[in-house]
Amino acid sequence: GSDPAEALAALRRRYEGRGVVLVRVGDAWAFRTAPDLGHLMRKETVEQRKLSRAAVETLAIVAYHQPVTRAEIEEIRGVAVSRGTVDQLLELEWIRFGRRRMTPGRPVTFVVTEQFLDHFGLESARDLPGLKDLRAAGLLDNRPLPGSVRPTEEDEPVTGQSELFED
Incomplete structure (x- = not known):
């Protein structure tokens, strides 16, 4: 037979520096992404929201x-x-x-x-x-918007409103 603790230690050594770590999960053991590489495994999703x-x-x-x-x-x-x-x-x-x-x-x-x-x-x-x-x-x-008035030739076009703003 083989010693489970020895087998786990051998697995840890074998995968050291390869991007995965052996961790205990409840009563079992599992490979997980190494903590220093976890950010690469996160899935980025674009949340689509409908505007009101x-x-x-x-x-x-x-x-x-x-x-x-x-x-x-x-x-x-x-x-x-x-x-x-x-x-x-x-x-x-x-x-x-x-x-x-x-x-x-x-x-x-x-x-x-x-x-x-x-x-x-x-x-x-x-x-x-x-x-x-x-x-x-x-x-x-x-159709014209409510309250809108058709411009006449006498109406002057509105020019810049720069005087309303500070520089």
């Missing part, structure tokens, strides 16, 4: 109207923006804090990030689809 409608709307508003304040997002959506919605978009690193507005209260603004652009295959926010593209794709109705 509020998060999608908020993200779209930030993308198309950036830099935009929470109050402006709420005005456009017509409802309050929950902290959780903004936190989720910040955690995903799809939006970040922008400059503070030079208006009373100096509210913080939100802008999209490089990760947002990369995720959606955009070089810049200017590459976002326009109204014509969205309508052509069937994502928007052809």
